[in-house]
Amino acid sequence: MPPPAFDTPLIFDTGQDGRANCYLPHGPQLQELLPVDLLRVDLPLPDNSELDVVRHFTRLSHKTYGIDTVFYPLGSCTMKYNPRINDAMANLPALRDLHPFAPDHAAQGALAIMWELERALASLFGMAAFSLNPAAGAHAELTALLIAKAYFAKRGESQRNVVIVPDTAHGTNPASAAMVGFRVVSLKSDGRGRVDPVALAAAAGPDTAVCMMTNPNTLGLFEDRIAEVSDVIHRAGALMYYDGANANALMGNTRPGDMGFDLMHLNLHKTFSIPHGGGGAGAGPVGVAAALVPFLPAPVVRAYEVDGSAAAADGWRDSAGLHFSLDFTAPDAIGTMRSFWSNFAHMVRALAYIYANGAEGLTVTSQLAVLNANYVRVGISDVVDIPYPEINRHEFVASAQGLKRDTGVRALDLGKALLDRGYHAPTVYFPLIVPECLMIEPTETESKETLDGFIAAFREIVAAARTDPESALGTPRTTPVGRIDETRAARQPDLRWKPAPPAGE
Amino acid sequence: MLQAVGVGSLEDLMRVPEGLALRSPVAVTPQLSESEIADRFAGFAARTTAGGYISFLGAGAYRHYIPPVVGALAMRGEFLTAYTPYQAEVSQGYLQATYEWQSYITLLTGLDVANASVYDGATALAEAVIMAVNASGRKAVLVSRAVHPNYRAVLRTYAEGLELAIDELPYRADGRTETISLDAALADQRYAAVIVQTPNIFGVIDPLTAAESGRAAANGTVVIGVVAEALSLAALATPASWGARICVGEAQSFGNAVAYGGPHVGFIAAGSEHLRRMPGRLVGKSVDTEGRPAYVLTLQAREQHIRREKATSNICTNQAHCALCATIYLAAMGKTGLRDCAALNIARTRELRDAVTAVEGFSARFAAPVFNEVAIRVPGRASDLLRALEERAILGGLDLGRFYPELDDTLLMTATELTTGADIARLAGALAEVETRAAARI
Numbered sequence: 020m021p022p023p024a025f026d027t028p029l030i031f032d033t034g035q036d037g038r039a040n041c042y043l044p045h046g047p048q049l050q051e052l053l054p055v056d057l058l059r060v061d062l063p064l065p066d067n068s069e070l071d072v073v074r075h076f077t078r079l080s081h082k083t084y085g086i087d088t089v090f091y092p093l094g095s096c097t098m099k100y101n102p103r104i105n106d107a108m109a110n111l112p113a114l115r116d117l118h119p120f121a122p123d124h125a126a127q128g129a130l131a132i133m134w135e136l137e138r139a140l141a142s143l144f145g146m147a148a149f150s151l152n153p154a155a156g157a158h159a160e161l162t163a164l165l166i167a168k169a170y171f172a173k174r175g176e177s178q179r180n181v182v183i184v185p186d187t188a189h190g191t192n193p194a195s196a197a198m199v200g201f202r203v204v205s206l207k208s209d210g211r212g213r214v215d216p217v218a219l220a221a222a223a224g225p226d227t228a229v230c231m232m233t234n235p236n237t238l239g240l241f242e243d244r245i246a247e248v249s250d251v252i253h254r255a256g257a258l259m260y261y262d263g264a265n266a267n268a269l270m271g272n273t274r275p276g277d278m279g280f281d282l283m284h285l286n287l288h289k290t291f292s293i294p295h296g297g298g299g300a301g302a303g304p305v306g307v308a309a310a311l312v313p314f315l316p317a318p319v320v321r322a323y324e325v326d327g328s329a330a331a332a333d334g335w336r337d338s339a340g341l342h343f344s345l346d347f348t349a350p351d352a353i354g355t356m357r358s359f360w361s362n363f364a365h366m367v368r369a370l371a372y373i374y375a376n377g378a379e380g381l382t383v384t385s386q387l388a389v390l391n392a393n394y395v396r397v398g399i400s401d402v403v404d405i406p407y408p409e410i411n412r413h414e415f416v417a418s419a420q421g422l423k424r425d426t427g428v429r430a431l432d433l434g435k436a437l438l439d440r441g442y443h444a445p446t447v448y449f450p451l452i453v454p455e456c457l458m459i460e461p462t463e464t465e466s467k468e469t470l471d472g473f474i475a476a477f478r479e480i481v482a483a484a485r486t487d488p489e490s491a492l493g494t495p496r497t498t499p500v501g502r503i504d505e506t507r508a509a510r511q512p513d514l515r516w517k518p519a520p521p522a523g524e
Numbered sequence: 525m526l527q528a529v530g531v532g533s534l535e536d537l538m539r540v541p542e543g544l545a546l547r548s549p550v551a552v553t554p555q556l557s558e559s560e561i562a563d564r565f566a567g568f569a570a571r572t573t574a575g576g577y578i579s580f581l582g583a584g585a586y587r588h589y590i591p592p593v594v595g596a597l598a599m600r601g602e603f604l605t606a607y608t609p610y611q612a613e614v615s616q617g618y619l620q621a622t623y624e625w626q627s628y629i630t631l632l633t634g635l636d637v638a639n640a641s642v643y644d645g646a647t648a649l650a651e652a653v654i655m656a657v658n659a660s661g662r663k664a665v666l667v668s669r670a671v672h673p674n675y676r677a678v679l680r681t682y683a684e685g686l687e688l689a690i691d692e693l694p695y696r697a698d699g700r701t702e703t704i705s706l707d708a709a710l711a712d713q714r715y716a717a718v719i720v721q722t723p724n725i726f727g728v729i730d731p732l733t734a735a736e737s738g739r740a741a742a743n744g745t746v747v748i749g750v751v752a753e754a755l756s757l758a759a760l761a762t763p764a765s766w767g768a769r770i771c772v773g774e775a776q777s778f779g780n781a782v783a784y785g786g787p788h789v790g791f792i793a794a795g796s797e798h799l800r801r802m803p804g805r806l807v808g809k810s811v812d813t814e815g816r817p818a819y820v821l822t823l824q825a826r827e828q829h830i831r832r833e834k835a836t837s838n839i840c841t842n843q844a845h846c847a848l849c850a851t852i853y854l855a856a857m858g859k860t861g862l863r864d865c866a867a868l869n870i871a872r873t874r875e876l877r878d879a880v881t882a883v884e885g886f887s888a889r890f891a892a893p894v895f896n897e898v899a900i901r902v903p904g905r906a907s908d909l910l911r912a913l914e915e916r917a918i919l920g921g922l923d924l925g926r927f928y929p930e931l932d933d934t935l936l937m938t939a940t941e942l943t944t945g946a947d948i949a950r951l952a953g954a955l956a957e958v959e960t961r962a963a964a965r966i
Contacts (some may be wrong), residue, residue: 039858039860052870059634062633064628075855077600078617080603082616091605106604112597113573117784118587119782120581121919192833203832272546297618299842300842353684354678356678356681358647362785373553443614479608501812502613512799516624
C-alpha cells in the first residue's frame with residue numbers, strides 16, 4: 020500500500036505564538052539573569068502544540084520505509100529485524116540515566132555489560148580483545164589504522180605508510196586511510212572476483228602498513244585464498260585488517276582471527292541487530308590480536324576477581340562475581356576517539372541480542388542468512404546476469420547490463436520499480452567493478468514467503484520491462500514523490516528553512 | 525530451500541577451505557528466552573545506581589527533562605528501522621525531518637548551513653579542524669585550554685593521523701580564555717583555526733569578541749566555536765554574532781539520554797564559504813518529476829562513497845536517529861519552552877552556587893558569568909570530598925583536578941531544570957557535615 024501522499028508543511032510553517040506546551044515551570048526572564056550583551060537578540064523558532072507535533076512526525080513516518088514496513092534487501096547493510104527487547108533493555112532507567120562521569124563503583128552493571136560484550140565478540144571473531152569506543156564502522160576503521168600507525172612507530176617502522184585496498188572495498192576504507200596520512204594502493208580483483216595472492220605479493224613491500232579486506236567480499240564471495248593472502252601480508256611485515264561489514268555471513272562459522280586478520284571492526288548496527296535509525300547512531304567495536312592490545316583506545320574496561328587480581332580474559336565468561344573499572348592510563352593507547360566511552364545504549368542492545376541467540380543461535384543466524392541470499396540468487400538468475408554464478412555468502416550481486424543493452428532499463432530503474440511494489444531497492448552501482456550492479460542481501464530474518472514474493476515481483480518487473488521498457492523507466496509512481504531532480508538539489512542548494520524577511524523589506 | 529540452491533545441508537553451504545574451519549568452538553552465553561533476558565538486565569541495572577543518587581554531574585553530558593512525546597514518535601518503526609535515505613522517494617519523511625534538524629541548527633547557531641549530524645561533540649570538533657586545515661592548507665591550530673578536555677584529547681588523537689600541531693591558549697583567573705596574546709599568535713599566519721568553547725568547561729560564558737574574530741579572519745584563521753551544552757544556544761548570543769564561522773558541538777541535551785556516554789549527537793554548522801568542505805550527509809530541497817517539493821541527499825561528491833580517499837571525511841553512518849530525537853524535542857519545546865528551560869538552568873545553577881558558597885570553606889573559583897555549571901573551590905582535595913559525598917548517595921560533580929592538576933581543589937557542579945531545591949539543600953547540608961567532621965578530626 021502506498022503511503023498517503025498528503026503534503027506535510029515544514030514544522031517552521033505551522034507554529035503560532037501562544038501554542039507553547041507546558042513541560043516545565045515558567046522560569047525567570049533571561050534578562051533578569053544575565054547581562055543583555057551575553058544574550059541572543061531573538062530565537063526565531065516556532066511554538067507548536069503537542070498535537071501538531073505528533074501529527075507532523077507521524078505523517079513524516081508514513082512517508083518513510085523501514086524494515087518494520089517492508090522487505091529491505093539492501094546489500095552490505097544487513098537490514099535484519101531489530102528485536103524490541105533490545106530497546107527495552109537499553110531504556111532501563113538505571114542504564115539510560117547513568118552519567119559517563121559516574122564513579123566506577125556506581126557503574127558496575129554498565130561496565131559488566133561492556134565487558135561481557137567484549138568477551139563474546141572476542142570469542143566469536145577470534146580476537147584477543149575488543150574496544151567498544153568507536154562510534155561507527157568508518158570511525159572504527161580510523162581507530163584501527165591509528166593503532167597500526169602507533170604499532171609501527173613503536174617498532175621503528177614509521178616508513179610503513181601504504182594501505183592496500185581491493186577494488187571491491189567499501190568507500191570508507193580508502194577515505195579512512197587518507198585520514199591517517201596513509202597512501203592508498205588499490206588492488207584489482209582477479210577473474211573470480213577475489214584477491215589474487217600473487218598480484219598482492221607484487222604490491223606488498225617494506226612500505227606496506229595494512230591490507231584492508233572484507234570476507235566475504237562485497238561481491239558476496241568468500242575469499243577462499245585468504246590464508247595465502249594473510250601469509251603474503253605477514254611476510255611483508257604488514258597487518259591484515261578485517262572490515263566487519265559482512266560479518267553476518269560467517270559469525271559462529273569461521274573466524275577472522277583464524278584467517279590471519281590482526282585487526283577488525285564490527286558494525287553492531289548490522290550483524291548485531293541494532294536499529295539503523297535512518298543512518299545512525301551505529302557502533303563499531305575494534306578487535307585486535309594480542310600484539311596490538313596495548314594500543315587500543317582509552318578507556319579500557321578492566322575486570323578483577325573478588326581478591327583484586329586481574330580476571331582472566333580468554334573467551335567469554337559470565338560477569339557475576341567480578342568487579343570492573345575504566346582504565347584511562349594505558350601508556351601505549353592511541354588516545355581516545357570520542358567524547359565518552361562508547362555508544363553504550365547500543366552495547367546493551369547487542370548484548371541482549373547475543374543472549375537471545377547464544378552460540379548456537381548466532382551460528383545458525385549466519386547459515387540462514389547465506390541460505391536466503393542463495394535462494395534469491397537462484398530465483399532471479401535466469402532473468403538478470405549473475406556475474407559470479409557460484410554459491411555466494413550472505414549477499415550476491417546481479418547485473419542489469421544485458422537488460423540495459425536490450426531495453427534501456429538500468430539497475431536504477433529496477434530498484435525504483437521495486438519501490439512501487441512495496442519493497443525497498445537493493446544497493447545499486449556498488450561494488451564499482453560490476454556494471455549496472457544490484458547488490459542483494461535478504462538477511463536471515465525473512466521468511467520463505469517474503470523471499471518468494473520478492474522473487475516474483477522482481478521477475479514480473481523484468482518481464483514487463485522487456486516488453487514495455489516504459490513500465491520501469493518512469494517508476495516509482497505510487498510513492499509520495501516521484502524521481503527527484505538531484506542536479507537542481509546540488510546546483511541550487513536549499514539546505515534549510517529561512518524565516519521570511521520582516522514586512523516592508 | 526536447500527534443494528533450490530543445490531546443496532545438501534547448511535554445512536555444505538557454509539563449507540570453507542581446509543584450515544579455515546573454527547579452531548575452537550564459539551563460547552558465548554547460553555541462549556536465553558526474552559523473559560530471562562529481562563531478568564538478566566534487571567540484574568545489570570541493579571548493579572548501577574543512576575537513580576539512587578542525586579547528581580551534580582554535567583561536563584558535556586546533561587540530564588534534562590525529555591517530554592514523553594519524543595520517545596513515542598522517534599521509536600516509530602518507520603524511523604527506527606530505516607536505513608540512510610538513499611532511496612529518496614520512500615524516505616521523504618526522514619529526509620524532511622533531517623532538513624528540519626539542519627534548519628534548527630542554523631537558526632540556533634546563526635550560521636548558514638548545517639550537516640545531518642556527526643558522532644558527538646568531540647568528533648565534530650575534529651572534523652571542523654579538518655575543514656579549517658583544508659581551507660587554509662595550514663597544519664597547526666590554536667585551542668583554548670578551557671575547551672572540554674575530552675574534546676581536546678580526541679583532537680590530539682586525530683592530529684596524530686593528520687600530523688597537525690596543537691597549541692593552547694591559557695585561561696584567566698576569571699575562568700575565561702586569555703586572549704591577550706591572541707593577535708600576536710595569529711599574526712604569523714600559521715594557524716588554520718582558533719578554537720574556543722562557550723560555555724567553556726568551567727561553565728563560563730566564553731566567546732571571542734567580534735573584533736577578535738575579525739582579526740583572526742583577517743589573518744586567514746577560521747574561528748571555531750564549540751558548544752558542549754546545546755541548550756545554551758537558546759539563551760546566549762549566537763556563535764555567528766561573535767564571529768565564529770564554524771560552530772560545532774553536542775546536542776545530547778535536546779531529547780537524548782546521557783546513557784553512560786552514548787549515543788549522543790554532534791552537529792556542525794558553518795558559514796556558506798565552508799559548504800563544500802563540510803563532512804557527512806546533507807539534505808537538500810528540490811522538486812520531483814511532477815514539480816512537487818521533494819527532499820534528497822545532496823552534494824554527495826564530498827563523500828566517501830563517491831570520492832573515496834579524496835573525500836572530505838570518512839564518515840558514513842552518523843547519528844540520524846539521535847538528531848531526529850533532537851528535532852522532535854525542539855519542535856515540542858518550541859522557543860517558549862527552550863527559553864524557559866535555559867532560564868531555569870541558569871537560575872538553578874545560581875541557587876546551587878549560592879547555597880554551596882554559603883558553606884564555610886567553599887567559594888566560586890571563577891568570577892565570570894556561567895550558564896548551568898559552576899566551578900567551586902573546596903577545602904582540601906576535590907577527589908576526597910567526592911568520595912565522602914558518594915557515601916551520602918550524592919554525586920557531587922566532576923573533580924577538575926582529573927584534567928587540570930592546578931585545579932585539584934575544584935569541583936565542577938551542574939544544575940539543570942531537573943535539579944530541585946531539595947537536592948541543593950541536601951548537597952549543602954552534606955558539604956557542611958563533611959567539613960565539620962573534617963575540622964573535628966583536626
